Amino acid sequence: MKSLIENPKDVKELRENGILFSRLGSDEEVVELFKEIDTYGLGSRYVFPDVKMRIEEHCNSKAKTWMAELIHTYFRSPWTAVALFAATFLLCLTFLQTFYTIRPAN
Structure with a gap:
């Protein structure tokens, strides 16, 4: 330390x-x-020079910073993750319903 x-x-x-x-x-x-x-x-x-270097690389990574901000801003509660999963699942079901309405099974 x-x-x-x-x-x-x-x-x-x-x-x-x-x-x-x-x-x-x-x-x-x-x-x-x-x-x-x-x-x-x-x-x-x-x-610990390698530990310090890895910490600096982690903190300077744009993708990790954006992901951390995304999680911190939009996923503070586990319910938001559940809601996102449910919305994605419902969109997939809607897509499948539309697809099979246009192309019915023979």
Whole structure:
């Protein structure tokens, strides 16, 4: 965690996504707290560079951002997903009824 938190922006990002919870006064205090924590022999400052890179790639992905916004905006309740499924099912039934009305079975 220490290698993921380098500045107050990192703390804000982790806090907004529900990964980090703090009762300290500010994000700067959280950064200072993590700087003071001993890593017990892990001398490398960047222990998890691949994790950090994958997090940045995930956050910078336009498709994932759009999908997250879509789900957050339109599918906040499970009932909206049920309603979408029901509407899609009814449209398929309507299409089939129209198709078999135009081309009846012999």
